[in-house]
Amino acid sequence: MEARKSDCRTLRSVKQHRGSRPPTIRQVADEAGVSTSTVSRAFSRPEMLLPSTVTFILEVADRLGYQPNPTARALSTGRPGTLAIVVPDIANPFFPPLIRGVQARADEAGYSVLLGDSDERPEKEVVLVAKLGARTEGAILASSRMSEATIREHASQRPIVLVNRDIEGLPRVLIDTASGVAEGVSHLAELGHRHIVYVSGPSSSWSNQQRRSAARARARRFGITFTVVAARRPTYEAGAAVAEQLLGSGATAALTFDDLLAQGLLAGLAKQSVAVPDDFSIIGCDDVLAATTHPPLTTVSAQGGDAGIAAVDLLLATIRGEARGGELRVVIPTSLVQRATTSQPRVHPSAVR
Amino acid sequence: MEARKSDCRTLRSVKQHRGSRPPTIRQVADEAGVSTSTVSRAFSRPEMLLPSTVTFILEVADRLGYQPNPTARALSTGRPGTLAIVVPDIANPFFPPLIRGVQARADEAGYSVLLGDSDERPEKEVVLVAKLGARTEGAILASSRMSEATIREHASQRPIVLVNRDIEGLPRVLIDTASGVAEGVSHLAELGHRHIVYVSGPSSSWSNQQRRSAARARARRFGITFTVVAARRPTYEAGAAVAEQLLGSGATAALTFDDLLAQGLLAGLAKQSVAVPDDFSIIGCDDVLAATTHPPLTTVSAQGGDAGIAAVDLLLATIRGEARGGELRVVIPTSLVQRATTSQPRVHPSAVR
DNA sequence: CTGTTAGCGCTTTCAG
């Protein structure tokens, strides 16, 4: 096989330079003396062609600097080859590992990832999901702040996988921090604490609800006093701000919605000259700060990256229509990571030793 | 104007349910009794139509749940309406704010954002940029690890804006941490330090080179000893690992490539019972940890979010062909943020006070 | 195994 019609395609064969359109399948076909279908197949289904044809075409294509146009391919096949991931706040350290996992896995599967940040605002999330949904094959909603009804509505339009949001019937991956949190409460109870407080995060967060109720249930089981203190956003500042309030509550230990809050609390307590863990114990959640806090934070591990990978797998399965009933709900286990912010509560000074 | 031909388009008018294709411009046109061109115009160039026609069509479209297909539009116009941002590591806290800025600004401009994580690997970055580049109108390469030649090659194919990489002739936004670092050295010199060390980051990082040479130059100006110690990746662990090495060097202060390294160093030093800032002073860079370290880190501010916004503006201008010579290089100033990790060097014990 | 022929859904001249 050799190149035919390699005659003058008037001006079209000029070497590419800034501004010239990239070569199309048509040009490769002409240059190689085959039909466009053949060129198309050489790229999408090479097994249908003679190996020699494939190599020849690929060579010609390469020489011309041809690359299949993803947009055209998307329109023709109806498969954009992209996924969307939307999160409430990229800057919250819980999400980067998650996003990283998503992007890596999607990439392996030949997909690209569109990212959306809703800025913790449900209305903005709605718009984003609609906008991104139209240009993707499916979306992953991490810690969605939208109402269940709204989510269901979106899910009826296109494949959607939820992360840390438990809605019956929808594919979802849940990081089961509840078990880790319960473990944390047990740990505190066994240490001798009789009054603990839970510093809550965003009220519309499923994770927050899970953690709060898991902590409460376990506390009840041990018969220890359980109080809830609300922090606004899950931030360092908010954590530092609730320190005083905790001290006045009579509690000797706190579990916080996440590590950021715990870290802030650590600072707030330090400012009040309260020693951690000697005077007060703290347990965070998510394990996104590793041992970088001072002292190193005891927390509940959460494999954000794994969740991202699982979410992509689930989404891909859903897209392909392989998502069978049972596997709709993937649960990722967690456990308590003991570092240095918990210890026995300080007993009455005179009783020490 | 009223609906004509609202007759049976056989089965096509069935209400949408999971699995049914979304309505096309054709259906809206039929339902409204107009041509597809008119529907198209109602969405893309309403000013060409009678206001009454527009509202009518929009209403019909809304009733049918019609939304223009972005892919088809992209193919037809040649403008995908998407931008790409590729970073070496999303999990590095320097990038989330940057990405956040990019996504927010792009969204305002009606664009969506494709995200790529190169995992600090140049080869992977090359593949990513090529892949994402094909489906976007342009790309933002943040802290690119690719060679200058490779970057130029990509830039010759499509609009590209660099962040923290200074390549002549290419549009770029640079966070001028060099000035902040120099300020940091002056600060240390004025405090009385006579030997400082720079803990370097990725060798292929432009920022690293900038910071290192800025520090060296300023140190020379003050006639103080300047040493460089190499950390592998810019991580907490790497920072903790170099602590001992620094202590043995005779230096009394360190500037680190970034805050993560500084934070690790803080921990490494604490482990060796070296008090900061009393026994050793530290200055970080990027200001991504705010006052969350212990003690609060003195560092060089860097407005990642602003850089992201500026990058999008530059990219959009480049795409539109408005990028004029002079504005090709946007520099974002930085300054030293003094917190609590720097102080006078401890003089010979007997000489104290 | 390869070519022909229709589109995918939308935009865009060019008429009227």
Add this chain to the structure above:
DNA sequence: CTGAAAGCGCTAACAG
């Protein structure tokens, strides 16, 4: 101001 028709670049039956 609106309609008809011709694509954008690629894929997908259907023949051969």
